[in-house]
Each structure stands twice: as structure tokens, then as C-alpha cells.
Amino acid sequence: MRMTLTFLGATQEVTGSCHLLAIGDRQVLLDCGLIQGGKADELRNHDPFAFDPKAINAVVLSHAHIDHSGRLPLLAKLGFDGPIYTQKATAELCAVMLKDAAMLQQRDAQRQNKKRAKKDLEPLEPLFDANDVDKAISQFVCLDYNEVCQIVTNVRVNLVDAGHILGSAIVELFLGEASEQKKLVFSGDLGRAGMPILRDPTLIDTADLVLMESTYGNRLHRSWDETIAELKQIFAKTITQSQGNILLPAFSVGRAQELLYLFHLYAKEWDLSRWKICLDSPMAIEATQVYLNNYPLMDDDFKRFTRMHPGQHPLLSNVEFTQSTDESMALNQIHKGLIIIAGSGMCNGGRIRCHLEHNLWRPECDVIICGYQAESTPGRALVDGHEELTIRGHSVKVAAKLHTVGGLSAHADQAELLRWYSHFNDSPPLVLVHGEAEAQQGLIDAIKQASSSAPKSLAIAAHGQQLDLNALPQMVWL
Structure with a gap:
């Protein structure tokens, strides 16, 4: 059975998290976030998706931050009508944050259209509106931590606490059946041990492939x-x-x-x-x-x-x-x-x-x-x-x-990322996402120095790259 993972966002940058998992004839999206930054960056949110939203069978959302959730209303607007699986506190936060995002989209469109009217240009539509938000929110399926759930044929998901914000999750995905089963672990955004209010990030033992954020991959936070x-x-x-x-x-x-x-x-x-x-x-x-x-x-x-x-x-x-x-x-x-x-x-x-x-x-x-x-x-x-x-x-x-x-910072630093990854048995293949190039290179250098837990294979995800999950642990790019 064909299994691929395509990296479509937060690739060598920190915002716009989005990854497409295809298994057989099923397609699952991991996150669907807004691109944030300067005006040029934010205009990229208006570019067409690299997939047909109507063909997506389900979404798994790691947490509520807008750079991970912010294009879900656009996805729904363009025809996605499947379930969005996430931790129940994340669903509550998204109801707040996505409505605010719709208001900002409306306000930004109005501001831009005043300028465009002076130049006799056609008005722009907001990226999405409150109705699109309501539609997306109606598609949420709320999960508790450690509640294994089949989301499509041959894909089961389990969410465990990432310790980043309320409801944030590390996503465990079990793909296929029996001897052919592969386990993909997507870190989402990892929090830090010992921080106030929230619990520490969950340590995981096994994976066939790890997708790990690298926001602070070249830095150490103060204690x-x-x-x-x-x-x-x-x-x-x-x-x-x-x-x-x-x-x-x-x-x-x-x-x-x-x-x-x-x-x-x-x-x-x-x-x-x-x-x-x-x-x-x-x-x-x-x-x-x-x-x-x-x-x-x-x-x-x-x-x-x-x-x-x-x-x-x-x-x-x-x-x-x-x-x-x-x-x-x-x-x-x-x-x-x-x-x-x-x-x-x-x-x-x-x-x-x-x-x-x-x-x-x-x-x-x-x-x-x-x-x-x-x-x-x-x-x-x-x-x-x-x-x-x-x-x-x-x-x-x-x-x-x-x-x-x-x-x-609510993000793990270099030492904390290394510590989280080192807990996996047998050093599974590792792909870095959600980090700027300099941070990712710094993390790779540190990983190579920590030879005792160096991965079988290691890569920085590039936009549009597709990985053959059947070829692990070699990590064959299609």
C-alpha cells in the first residue's frame, strides 16, 4: 500500500504548518496554519492549496496557535467537509482564535479595498469570514489525551500532551496494519519541562519516523x-x-x-x-x-x-x-x-x-x-x-x-529538543520542520555531535518534498 508524506508548510520557516499524509486512497492533513510575517509572507495565504481541499478526508490539528490552525476556515470554505480531530481544549481555543482571525481578515480586506478603489482595482475578498469559521468549528471532533481513534481506513491517531499551550498535542499516527504498520510521530510545537501552569511534554519510546519542530534549534534558553x-x-x-x-x-x-x-x-x-x-x-x-x-x-x-x-x-x-x-x-x-x-x-x-x-x-x-x-x-x-x-x-x-x-519561551530549546528525541528507541529517522534555516542547521550540527543518539537518517524538510514512508528507515524522497 502506497504511503507518502508531503511537506507543504513550516518548511525552513516557522509559520504555516501543513503536511499531507496519503495512505492508499485516503488523504489526511496534519495542521493547516496561516503564514505569518511581513506583507509578502501573508499574501502567500491567498495562493491556492497544493491539493484539492475536497479530496482531504480528515485533518489532525496539533494545537490552536494560528500558524497551525489559521487556514482551517479557508479549507472549509473551499469544500473540505471532513472531520478535524484535535484535543478538546484546542477545539475550545480555536472557537475563540479563528473568530478573531476572521475579524482581522475582514478588517484587512476593507483597508486594502479602500486603497484599491482609488486605483480603480477590483475589491479583494477576505481570506475567510465568520461563516467559514462556524463551518470549520462544526467539523471538530474532540479527543482526550491518550484516546486512540481510527480517523480513516488504515490510520489511527493518538494525542499526547506536548506541554506547549493548553490542549497542545504530540500526534502519534499508526499507519497500515500488522507487519506493514508504520508509526509516525509529529511533535507539533514542543513545550518545556518545568514551566508553569502546564504539564511537561510527553516522552515517547517508539517511532518509524519523527517529524520534529526546530524553532529554537540553535539556541539555549535560560533556566x-x-x-x-x-x-x-x-x-x-x-x-x-x-x-x-x-x-x-x-x-x-x-x-x-x-x-x-x-x-x-x-x-x-x-x-x-x-x-x-x-x-x-x-x-x-x-x-x-x-x-x-x-x-x-x-x-x-x-x-x-x-x-x-x-x-x-x-x-x-x-x-x-x-x-x-x-x-x-x-x-x-x-x-x-x-x-x-x-x-x-x-x-x-x-x-x-x-x-x-x-x-x-x-x-x-x-x-x-x-x-x-x-x-x-x-x-x-x-x-x-x-x-x-x-x-x-x-x-x-x-x-x-x-x-x-x-x-x-513556550518552545523547547536545542538541548530540550535533543533530550526529547533521544528518548526514542533505536534513533528513528528524523525530519526537521517549523524552523528557520539557521536554527535548523544549528540543530543538525548538535545532533551529529551527539553521536550516541544520532538518527538513522536526518533531513530538513523542503517545501513540496514528498517522502516514501514504505522506504523507511532509508528516507527515500519521491
């Missing part, structure tokens, strides 16, 4: 203790000396909730009582409620802390939720003593753009970058030391103090 010490130092200085505001661009799912938890744990130690802390993101507020609804998925420390402090939920206790646009705009009238957590995490949309416009040029303010910044995004420009940032069509000087806290 959790070192990260807390770093944050304490930043806040000790800014809280006592700052005459301005502190901005934290944050992903609405995962990072925002982590920051709320830290602000609760260290409120006294970081002397936060004199500051007004606002979560200025309707999507992050809704996502926080999803976290509250899925309490059983939290780690033991979080559950223990919550039991020991009844009435003081660590995600709700010392922060104000800013819902309306008017409330958000009013924050720009506050010139000091304000901590704002707002999306988007890469500064390429959302309310953080407005707050940067009002605070970035002020040397008395601080910006704390605490997540991955993809190439061509405004957040990456800040990290790379650009002296100006274009916001809403005009240039804003970068005068605020910038702090980059890599230890808060």
Missing part, C-alpha cells in the same frame, strides 16, 4: 530560575525608577496566561501593588476563561497552589481585563505606572500596536519581548535593534528601553 531572576531584576529597576509604562507584547493563548500567573506569584516580591496591570486583549480574556474551564489539564503545582489559596485564582487576582476599544484607548491617557499585556505577540497586529505608537518613542518607558519573533515582523525589528518602527503608516522612533526575555 526557569534564571528567567525569574531576570524578570525580578527588570521589574526591580523599572518599578522603582521608571517614570513611564511597561508594555508586554504577548500571544493571547499561552503567554498571556503565563504572565498573569507570574504576576500573581510574585506580586509582593516584584512590588507590583503600586502599578495598574491590564490585560488588554479580548481574545486573551476569552482564552483565559478556556484555561479556567480546563483545570484538569494543569500541572500539579498550579492545582496545588489554587487549592491552597481559595478565592484567589492565580489567573484572575491582580489584573484588570480591558474589553472595549474605548477602554483600551483610555489607557493611552495614562503616562506612568501602567503595565499593559496586549497582543499580538509579534507586534504585527492587535492593540499592542496602538500602545507602541503612544509609548515606544518615550525613553522613560520599557518594552519586554517575551516570545518568538518571526522574520519580517515588527517584533523582530525591535529585537534586531531597529531605531524606528512603522506603525499605521508613519515612523515611530524606538527610544523605550527594550528587554528580551528568551526564558519565557
Whole structure:
């Protein structure tokens, strides 16, 4: 029976996760994410899929982040009507995130069409709308962790905790039957051991092929203790000396909730009582409620802390939720003593753009970058030391103090990726996805040095490459 895997997204880049599994006459898609970055990158989302959406029999979604889930409504719009298998918390988060994505698509189309009308050009349709989101959400099939399920003929799936965000999953796929069966393990996005709120990533023993993310393949994060010490130092200085505001661009799912938890744990130690802390993101507020609804998925420390402090939920206790646009705009009238957590995490949309416009040029303010910044995004420009940032069509000087806290990353670093892979028996073939070229090459160099667990074969996925799964462990490319 013919079995192939084609790599169609997050190949030598970090966004747009999408891989096509074909087994016999069945086709299964692993993730269907939006491409994020600069305008040129995002325009690629309008390119036709490299497959017929109507021919896809099922989708398996690793987690809710938009670079993994964001084109599911487009897939449904173009005729895909099969099931989307995912962990049940991921389905809840997608209901929040995809609706927000549709709103942004609509807003972007309206903005573009104003410019096109002046040039007598035909108007553009948004990539998808709220109706497409509703259709996609209606196709979700919710699974618990460790619930083996047959999704199409000759394909069974099992989801285990990836420890990246709530509901994130490592996908185990069992292909074929009996002696011909192959096991494919897709890491999705791997989290980190010892991080707050969520459980550690699951270690897996067996696979015939491993697809592994490589976002931080050439970097080592600071330890959790070192990260807390770093944050304490930043806040000790800014809280006592700052005459301005502190901005934290944050992903609405995962990072925002982590920051709320830290602000609760260290409120006294970081002397936060004199500051007004606002979560200025309707999507992050809704996502926080999803976290509250899925309490059983939290780690033991979080559950223990919550039991020991009844009435003081660590995600709700010392922060104000800013819902309306008017409330958000009013924050720009506050010139000091304000901590704002707002999306988007890469500064390429959302309310953080407005707050940067009002605070970035002020040397008395601080910006704390605490997540991955993809190439061509405004957040990456800040990290790379650009002296100006274009916001809403005009240039804003970068005068605020910038702090980059890599230890808060929800992605495994090089050592953690190596440790996760080394747990597999017999060093199965390994294909790297979801990483920029430099990071992937750094990881490959480290893998080759760790000869005791070097894979039988190793490759970096390229866009459009197709792998013959019957030829493993040689990894024959078609």
C-alpha cells in the first residue's frame, strides 16, 4: 500500500504548518496554519492549496496557535467537509482564535479595498469570514489525551500532551496494519519541562519516523530560575525608577496566561501593588476563561497552589481585563505606572500596536519581548535593534528601553529538543520542520555531535518534498 508524506508548510520557516499524509486512497492533513510575517509572507495565504481541499478526508490539528490552525476556515470554505480531530481544549481555543482571525481578515480586506478603489482595482475578498469559521468549528471532533481513534481506513491517531499551550498535542499516527504498520510521530510545537501552569511534554519510546519542530534549534534558553531572576531584576529597576509604562507584547493563548500567573506569584516580591496591570486583549480574556474551564489539564503545582489559596485564582487576582476599544484607548491617557499585556505577540497586529505608537518613542518607558519573533515582523525589528518602527503608516522612533526575555519561551530549546528525541528507541529517522534555516542547521550540527543518539537518517524538510514512508528507515524522497 502506497504511503507518502508531503511537506507543504513550516518548511525552513516557522509559520504555516501543513503536511499531507496519503495512505492508499485516503488523504489526511496534519495542521493547516496561516503564514505569518511581513506583507509578502501573508499574501502567500491567498495562493491556492497544493491539493484539492475536497479530496482531504480528515485533518489532525496539533494545537490552536494560528500558524497551525489559521487556514482551517479557508479549507472549509473551499469544500473540505471532513472531520478535524484535535484535543478538546484546542477545539475550545480555536472557537475563540479563528473568530478573531476572521475579524482581522475582514478588517484587512476593507483597508486594502479602500486603497484599491482609488486605483480603480477590483475589491479583494477576505481570506475567510465568520461563516467559514462556524463551518470549520462544526467539523471538530474532540479527543482526550491518550484516546486512540481510527480517523480513516488504515490510520489511527493518538494525542499526547506536548506541554506547549493548553490542549497542545504530540500526534502519534499508526499507519497500515500488522507487519506493514508504520508509526509516525509529529511533535507539533514542543513545550518545556518545568514551566508553569502546564504539564511537561510527553516522552515517547517508539517511532518509524519523527517529524520534529526546530524553532529554537540553535539556541539555549535560560533556566526557569534564571528567567525569574531576570524578570525580578527588570521589574526591580523599572518599578522603582521608571517614570513611564511597561508594555508586554504577548500571544493571547499561552503567554498571556503565563504572565498573569507570574504576576500573581510574585506580586509582593516584584512590588507590583503600586502599578495598574491590564490585560488588554479580548481574545486573551476569552482564552483565559478556556484555561479556567480546563483545570484538569494543569500541572500539579498550579492545582496545588489554587487549592491552597481559595478565592484567589492565580489567573484572575491582580489584573484588570480591558474589553472595549474605548477602554483600551483610555489607557493611552495614562503616562506612568501602567503595565499593559496586549497582543499580538509579534507586534504585527492587535492593540499592542496602538500602545507602541503612544509609548515606544518615550525613553522613560520599557518594552519586554517575551516570545518568538518571526522574520519580517515588527517584533523582530525591535529585537534586531531597529531605531524606528512603522506603525499605521508613519515612523515611530524606538527610544523605550527594550528587554528580551528568551526564558519565557513556550518552545523547547536545542538541548530540550535533543533530550526529547533521544528518548526514542533505536534513533528513528528524523525530519526537521517549523524552523528557520539557521536554527535548523544549528540543530543538525548538535545532533551529529551527539553521536550516541544520532538518527538513522536526518533531513530538513523542503517545501513540496514528498517522502516514501514504505522506504523507511532509508528516507527515500519521491
